[in-house]
Amino acid sequence: MADEQPTRTTISLRPGRLADAKACGRICFEAFGAIAAQHNFPPDFPSADVATDLMTMLLSHPRFFSVVAELDGTVVGSNFLDERSPVAGLGPITVDPKVQNLRIGRRLMQAALDRVTERGLPGVRLLQAAYHGRSLALYTTLGFQPREAIACMQGRPVGASLASYRLRRAVEKDAEACNRVCTFVHGHHRGGEVLDAIKQGTASVVEHEGRITGYATDLAFFAHAVGETNRELMALIGAASAFGGPGILVPVRNAALFQWCLDHGLRVIQVMTLMTVGLYNEPAGAYLPSVLY
Ligand SMILES: CC(C)(COP(=O)(O)OP(=O)(O)OC[C@H]1O[C@@H](n2cnc3c(N)ncnc32)[C@H](O)[C@@H]1OP(=O)(O)O)[C@@H](O)C(=O)NCCC(=O)NCCS
Numbered sequence: 001m002a003d004e005q006p007t008r009t010t011i012s013l014r015p016g017r018l019a020d021a022k023a024c025g026r027i028c029f030e031a032f033g034a035i036a037a038q039h040n041f042p043p044d045f046p047s048a049d050v051a052t053d054l055m056t057m058l059l060s061h062p063r064f065f066s067v068v069a070e071l072d073g074t075v076v077g078s079n080f081l082d083e084r085s086p087v088a089g090l091g092p093i094t095v096d097p098k099v100q101n102l103r104i105g106r107r108l109m110q111a112a113l114d115r116v117t118e119r120g121l122p123g124v125r126l127l128q129a130a131y132h133g134r135s136l137a138l139y140t141t142l143g144f145q146p147r148e149a150i151a152c153m154q155g156r157p158v159g160a161s162l163a164s165y166r167l168r169r170a171v172e173k174d175a176e177a178c179n180r181v182c183t184f185v186h187g188h189h190r191g192g193e194v195l196d197a198i199k200q201g202t203a204s205v206v207e208h209e210g211r212i213t214g215y216a217t218d219l220a221f222f223a224h225a226v227g228e229t230n231r232e233l234m235a236l237i238g239a240a241s242a243f244g245g246p247g248i249l250v251p252v253r254n255a256a257l258f259q260w261c262l263d264h265g266l267r268v269i270q271v272m273t274l275m276t277v278g279l280y281n282e283p284a285g286a287y288l289p290s291v292l293y
Pocket of ligand 1: 031032035091092093094095096099100101102103104105106107127128129132133134135137138141
């Protein structure tokens with residue numbers, strides 16, 4: 001993270017601190033809002049306060065790596081790496097709209113990728129707004145490979161249940177069974193995220209024929225779900241009382257599940273691209289990614 005002087009200004013990177021939450025939250029809100037408005041899409045964050053709450057959580061969580069960019073001593077951007085599970089999740093990355101396109105984003109991305117290398121993590125993933133050509137180009141030139149298109153979907157609660165698929169709130173002793181399902185689907189678990197969600201009371205499990213065959217950390221933009229088949233995910237989506245944030249993330253090439261969501265009244269808000277570096281296994285079952293993968 002050495003300083004450099006591209007022009008007459010100085011851009012430097014440093015670890016994030018809790019005291020950065022307000023500045024990073026404002027930038028996050030404005031950066032996503034500006035890009036979305038340019039493309040006539042709804043903003044990802046409804047207010048600077050919601051973005052600041054997210055930054056506060058990320059900057060205080062011991063298992064999130066953070067990096068902040070300063071331009072002449074003023075915070076102008078930030079990036080995060082979710083290190084709660086073996087495969088890391090990257091983002092949100094945001095740069096102040098006043099100083100975008102000056103390679104600050106590239107440096108924030110490189111810092112997170114250097115961290116992946118330093119920690120010897122097997123892989124890293126992210127979701128990218130498909131309408132945003134700049135981030136698509138930036139991530140591709142940094143080595144990210146596109147894996148699949150993901151529809152962010154929102155709507156009224158579906159209110160559907162599936163016979164012989166029983167849902168209940170997840171408790172700590174379910175974590176191992178949840179990790180087994182995730183390993184079946186992705187080839188690795190996401191145990192850190194599962195434990196956080198159980199503690200927060202947002203996780204649920206699906207039981208079928210006497211065992212756990214699926215779970216969701218929540219039905220939300222910042223949450224993931226896996227199931228041995230689509231039926232577990234239909235049960236989870238069907239029982240949700242709301243879809244948090246901009247919406248749930250449904251892989252489009254899982255045409256049966258995507259169609260089921262459309263048939264049950266959910267609408268596409270935007271399409272995103274799942275991109276990865278390093279370890280990536282073709283999913284063996286059904287899943288909904290989190291926006292941090
Ligand atoms: C995405 C974001 C972090 C990038 O930061 P940035 O500082 O503006 O980007 P950089 O200047 O570092 O890099 C942009 C790169 O894309 C290239 N680029 C820009 N538009 C392009 C286009 N339409 N096609 C191809 N390449 C393009 C630039 O030339 C540059 O590449 P270079 O470093 O090889 O010259 C920033 O735009 C942002 O905050 N956006 C809003 C929030 C957001 O979308 N976050 C990402 C969520 S997935």
